[in-house]
Amino acid sequence: MATEARTERSIGSERVREALVGYAFVFLPLASFLIFFFYPLGYAFYISYFDWGPLGKIETLGLENYRDLADDELFHKALKNTLRYTAVVVPCQMALGLTLAVVVNQALRGRTFFRAAFYFPSLASSAAITAVALYILASDGLLNALIGTDKAWFAESGTALESIMGLNIWTTSGTMMLFYLAALQAIPTDVYEAAAIDGAKSWRTFWRITFPLLKPGHFFVGVVSVIGSLQVFDQAFIVSGGGGGPNYSTMTVVLYLYNQAINDVRFGYAAAVGVILFALIFTLTVVQRLVFGRMEAA
Amino acid sequence: MAPVTYEKVSKLFDGTAAVKDLDLEIGDGEFIVLVGPSGCGKSTALRMLAGLERTTEGRIMIGDRVVNNVAPQDRDVAMVFQSYALYPHMTVYNNLAFGLRNLKVPKQEIDARVRKAAEILDMGELIKRKPKQLSGGQRQRVALGRAIVREPKAFLMDEPLSNLDAKLRVQTRAEILKLQQRLGTTTIYVTHDQVEAMTMGDRIAVMRFGLLQQLGTPEELYTHPRNVFVAGFIGSPAMNLVPAPLVDGGGSNLIAGFRPEHMTLGDGSPDGLRFDAKVEVVEYLGNDQLAHLVKGETPLVALLPVECRLSMGDDATFTVPRDKLHLFDAETEQVVHGGG
């Protein structure tokens, strides 16, 4: 009896020690996460209740900032642009990333080269790529020379945001490809072999086996893509010189936030924009989780 | 249903042969077992028939069609994998129906065939579950069910029982046999377990190092092993294989082989081999006992009725009837005489 109790206790303390060692390992990353993520997040919530200038608190407003945002037409425009951008970019990014992943997952000659080549745009800085795109899409640029037009793609409000969409779909496709590639390689080979013997041709195999089994990949890529799209900023900033033009067609939520904070020094108002964006991202992520979680149960 | 033929089939992986010059004719409706130690090329031989590996040389025929260049999709065979390889995102019903849908079988017929297979395999209430929600034995049934609904030309099974516990394995073994007899489908069954091979196969192909060692009925392999390897591999407990002079069985260029169950305690028949050995350990098996012996340095095993009183350290005389003696050439390991 006595021995038994002792063994039990020592197993218990062993477990406690193991847990402590575990926490010790994650302490530093956890601390920096708390300091650099949760603290600013809470602080943003806090200052969004004030009129907050460069020197700090000016006036307590309560929900005034949020009420103003509800009537702020430029903010509405930014929100609409961002949502439209997200609605186009996310499916395109996912489809392109998946296609590239499937291509470079084939046993074809030189696939290492293609993997590297497709991934390359993701490595280059988006500012640099946007700068190059400005030349390519200029009215006397390469694209117009190729298709025989003289459209100033970034300068017309009908094509400016679309051009940024296209640019971003291309530059991030490599990253999405990489995520999908990892998900593809997690599907066991014997399932494909079983499907082949069961008579499934490649198209059916893709839609009936590969695509549904990629569900964890869809979820991950979807979440990353939605978050990235809702936060679109640098391309819009560079293309419009910070103004969100032409005719506010490239004004995005984050660009608006930036302008409020940096140009107009309205930190409280900008923080309120940030809080709304946070709520939007949070909600969409939860929804995605629910959708993919329900598919799991089905 | 169709006969299956391997003609001089070889498979090289990076220059090393996994299967060499395999010749095998499997009759329509026959149950044939490929057996051999790990790495001997059994799975490779089976996978070439399924179309999952290309043959390096030779021809494979299903019926009278050469299938070397036919995709697995068009070979009309069904396979049961060791890992079962069920479709994890599909219900049991859809796992079974998938192959039929690929063949564009009408919906009503699919439904009828799936339900019938489910009934044969006694898994009616499992039909709506996903593989994750099944036990190992139930998954195994689904894998079998997926093969039988297809009504293919041949069943290919690669160690389908090796993930089951011992009791379930014996049970399922009998069930597969019954199923195969009922359906009459040509079956090629791979295992490394000679007991499984002996109990299931109409004929058995013993392989080693990619080479077919012997092809025959279980009885033929048991009574007339063609070489030392087959002699030692088939039968449980394994045949005693010792230098012939040790038991006065012949010259030093020979290996004598005799089965533990053919040894008797005492003088026995007058024309038999007679020799003394020392008892080391006795294992009690219920009906019988397994005596581990040594003669000089050489270990031997005898299977004796429990009535024989033996205890550790005894010296005893054993007899083996002449007609149960196998002699093999020590050099080539091929049989020179025996097993009358």
Ligand SMILES: Nc1ncnc2c1ncn2[C@@H]1O[C@H](COP(=O)(O)OP(=O)(O)OP(=O)(O)O)[C@@H](O)[C@H]1O
């Ligand atoms: N894809 C492959 N690439 C290279 N070598 C392979 C490959 N598949 C099998 N081999 C080799 O071919 C030989 C036969 O393999 P195989 O899988 O047919 O053996 P097996 O008899 O089924 O063995 P086990 O009982 O362990 O399943 C082995 O030496 C193995 O290493």
Ligand SMILES: [Mg+2]
């Ligand atoms: Mg194998």
